Amino acid sequence: MAPLIEIRDLRVIARGEDGAETEIVKGVSFSVHRGEVMGLIGESGSGKTTIALASMGYTRAGCRIAGGTVRIGETEVTSLDAKGLMALRGRRVAYIAQSAAASFNPSRTIMAQVIESALIHRTADEATATAKAVDLFRALAIPDPETIGNRYPHQVSGGQLQRLMAAMALITDPEVVIFDEPTTALDVTTQIEVLKAFKAAIAGRNTTGLYVTHDLAVIAQIADRITVLRHGAVKEIADVEALIQSPADDYSKQLIAAAEPAPRLGAEAAPAGAPLLTVSGLTAGYGGVTAEGLPHIPILSDIDLAIAPGRSLGIIGESGCGKSTLARVIAGLLPAARGTITLKGETLAPALAARTKDQLRRIQIVFQSADTALNPRVAVKDIIGRPLTFYFGLTGPARDKRVRELLDLTHLPASVMDRQPGDLSGGQKQRVNLARALAALPDILLCDEVTSALDTVVAAAILDLIVELRRELNLTTLFISHDLKTVRAICDDVMVLYAGRMVEKLPAAAIAGQVHHPYTQLLFASVPELSTGWLARSGAVREGQIDIAAMQVASGCAFTPRCAWRKAGTCDSQRPPVAANGAGGIIACHRPAEALAGPPATD
Amino acid sequence: MRRRQPLRWIAPAIVIFWLAMTVLGPVIAPYDPTAIQDADLFEGLSRTYLLGTDYFGRDMLSRILAGARYTVGIALVSTLLAAGTGLLLGLAASAIGGAFDMALSRFLDALISIPSKMFGLVVVAAFGSSMPVLIVTLAVIYVPGCYRIVRSVAVNVAALDFVTVARARGEGTFYVMLREILPNMIGPVLADFGLRFIYVVLLLSSLSFLGLGVQPPEADWGSLVRENIGGLAEGAPAVITPALAIASLTIAVNLTIDGFFGHRQGGH
Numbered sequence: 001m002a003p004l005i006e007i008r009d010l011r012v013i014a015r016g017e018d019g020a021e022t023e024i025v026k027g028v029s030f031s032v033h034r035g036e037v038m039g040l041i042g043e044s045g046s047g048k049t050t051i052a053l054a055s056m057g058y059t060r061a062g063c064r065i066a067g068g069t070v071r072i073g074e075t076e077v078t079s080l081d082a083k084g085l086m087a088l089r090g091r092r093v094a095y096i097a098q099s100a101a102a103s104f105n106p107s108r109t110i111m112a113q114v115i116e117s118a119l120i121h122r123t124a125d126e127a128t129a130t131a132k133a134v135d136l137f138r139a140l141a142i143p144d145p146e147t148i149g150n151r152y153p154h155q156v157s158g159g160q161l162q163r164l165m166a167a168m169a170l171i172t173d174p175e176v177v178i179f180d181e182p183t184t185a186l187d188v189t190t191q192i193e194v195l196k197a198f199k200a201a202i203a204g205r206n207t208t209g210l211y212v213t214h215d216l217a218v219i220a221q222i223a224d225r226i227t228v229l230r231h232g233a234v235k236e237i238a239d240v241e242a243l244i245q246s247p248a249d250d251y252s253k254q255l256i257a258a259a260e261p262a263p264r265l266g267a268e269a270a271p272a273g274a275p276l277l278t279v280s281g282l283t284a285g286y287g288g289v290t291a292e293g294l295p296h297i298p299i300l301s302d303i304d305l306a307i308a309p310g311r312s313l314g315i316i317g318e319s320g321c322g323k324s325t326l327a328r329v330i331a332g333l334l335p336a337a338r339g340t341i342t343l344k345g346e347t348l349a350p351a352l353a354a355r356t357k358d359q360l361r362r363i364q365i366v367f368q369s370a371d372t373a374l375n376p377r378v379a380v381k382d383i384i385g386r387p388l389t390f391y392f393g394l395t396g397p398a399r400d401k402r403v404r405e406l407l408d409l410t411h412l413p414a415s416v417m418d419r420q421p422g423d424l425s426g427g428q429k430q431r432v433n434l435a436r437a438l439a440a441l442p443d444i445l446l447c448d449e450v451t452s453a454l455d456t457v458v459a460a461a462i463l464d465l466i467v468e469l470r471r472e473l474n475l476t477t478l479f480i481s482h483d484l485k486t487v488r489a490i491c492d493d494v495m496v497l498y499a500g501r502m503v504e505k506l507p508a509a510a511i512a513g514q515v516h517h518p519y520t521q522l523l524f525a526s527v528p529e530l531s532t533g534w535l536a537r538s539g540a541v542r543e544g545q546i547d548i549a550a551m552q553v554a555s556g557c558a559f560t561p562r563c564a565w566r567k568a569g570t571c572d573s574q575r576p577p578v579a580a581n582g583a584g585g586i587i588a589c590h591r592p593a594e595a596l597a598g599p600p601a602t603d
Numbered sequence: 604m605r606r607r608q609p610l611r612w613i614a615p616a617i618v619i620f621w622l623a624m625t626v627l628g629p630v631i632a633p634y635d636p637t638a639i640q641d642a643d644l645f646e647g648l649s650r651t652y653l654l655g656t657d658y659f660g661r662d663m664l665s666r667i668l669a670g671a672r673y674t675v676g677i678a679l680v681s682t683l684l685a686a687g688t689g690l691l692l693g694l695a696a697s698a699i700g701g702a703f704d705m706a707l708s709r710f711l712d713a714l715i716s717i718p719s720k721m722f723g724l725v726v727v728a729a730f731g732s733s734m735p736v737l738i739v740t741l742a743v744i745y746v747p748g749c750y751r752i753v754r755s756v757a758v759n760v761a762a763l764d765f766v767t768v769a770r771a772r773g774e775g776t777f778y779v780m781l782r783e784i785l786p787n788m789i790g791p792v793l794a795d796f797g798l799r800f801i802y803v804v805l806l807l808s809s810l811s812f813l814g815l816g817v818q819p820p821e822a823d824w825g826s827l828v829r830e831n832i833g834g835l836a837e838g839a840p841a842v843i844t845p846a847l848a849i850a851s852l853t854i855a856v857n858l859t860i861d862g863f864f865g866h867r868q869g870g871h
Binding site: 331332333352355357360361363364365367368369372373374375376377378386387390391436440 | 763764765767768769770771772773774782786787
């Protein structure tokens, strides 16, 4: 049988602002049979999205298909006129974008948008299409399938919106569905639900798919075969299992190694001495304080932590759990409403303005996105040089010399000194970002999702750098991440936050242990593993349709509504006690450690 | 893009020409702009009087060239004043924030709500029409607009992480304003400056046309239109030529801004 999608020698050319043309897809060929899902994997700039879009005859502004053929069924897509493309798109080929939130029109109801393409292509009348949409909602395990269509996009969660977008794509029974990183923007606990829904919907309809992602573990769950792309060229095409077990290409091997970061720390002696940074009873939030001295919109409540010199504490949790806020509070950017922060025995004022210059110097914060963390109008040597001048009064050649040392320390060539951030790659920018923080000779480095915006392979290199810096400079770090694999790879201890509260603190070595807080268990279980059967093996996940903001002010345990171990009458009204879990960690839960090690039980 | 190539040079050339005339205008004018010539009133275009003569029989070309000093000069100084004040206040509001930002924004919003011609009328009626009064009045009218633009751009820049990093480092408000925020908003501020200049030219011309602007015997382009309005029925060029000067200046400034900033911003 002839393949359904047949791409031959596809070439796409992009025109830069200066008019220069670059080939961004360089002769890519592959084919996908009916009912098969092809994964397209690669780092940013590999051309994976460009190829997926080209398969429906679309190129982004400034790009054009310069050669090759794209055939879907009997249709040659590259030779279609505007009318032909209109008939193809949304009818025979549908597209699911990364950000459903940006793809829905906020001023129309969900149902009107889901059935729109069926009405445009006249595949069904409104009543039939609506009935079909409800069936699709049900198939995609969307809650309240009968009524959710009457809501507006902002009234449903991100994970639901992503599945609603899948319903929108499937409403016309397209032959091909393009998934463009549809779960990348979601938390892992949400991602697993969405992946399960996609998988079921694809299998049930015998849909042919192109699944674009940078995440090998995700694609391993969905795809049948994988095309590895780099710089617009195919590196390897293989069955999923074969690729994971025995990648043939060097780049594929790198990708697989980076997908499962190995712990980078040797066994170290337990640190002696007083903690460098202590945080106790920390409560912080936004919107002014109430009469009781609590913030109107609480983000963090009662956080305690201590980091010994040279240690690394990982803070992990889903978006909105307050992990970034914690870094901002410690740095003084957001004054704490309650609680104390002590650095080397010295109590720090909550507000930035009340701290001394030296106290500010000793805490440095590194932000996630080097694109926004570096002033685009300032040369690298001035970005790194400013803290040197500001804190140490270095100028002229002495400053340049130190800048060069810092560039060397972060493995950047001295030639970047006079360049502006826009001329650097993502990885280089993040190194400059780190070098600037190190220029202040900080006691503690607060790293806020420093690898999240980077490609897997580049992120792995940055993690290596951070570990190297820790070793060489005996740097103490607070490492904030949503990614368990990253934290496990470079941290000594891990603190799990949920809705602004500490639910568990454990040594990184104990992550593999059995006794965990119910939320920690859910979080750990949701992290995709690099093996094909993981999604099928992982158990049912409780729908995460929870208003985090409401849970932040709950009097009991914030995790109660999602908890599989909850005790009615206790968990929803009383703050959980904090107890040792027997493996070097502490857990905030009403259930004893022994109960948490066993199967879930509610009463 | 190629089609617009000539326009991209013509417009800046006209702008530069009028700017040069603010200094050179009276010098290169063929006649004394205030001297009554040996000619008919409202004479048409001729070899002797290239743009004809006005209602007193004065040479129009000389009067327009001399008027450039007032129209372009006053507008430029007022716009600089308005843009400078707006820039300073807008940056301060974004860098300081809080109650300062709130109070300043509401105060300037209140100023915006006063109709500009009405405001000019009241001020001129109260203080009389003189060059300093005109300049300050025009500047005051346009400060709120400049402030709004600057503040909205600056607030977006101020929310970026590199500004947060500078704050966390302990940098002062002035450093944050001038080194971190300002360099990243030059483009929009310059574009707004050009547009604002056009508004000022038009408002000044309107005030002068109403007799509230530059006073006789001096005349800016708006006054020239007013003076010669009597020639409208005769179809005298003296009515239309100063208006054409206003149009050429404002359109040229507009096209110049588009040429510099239009395609850069549309590139994404």
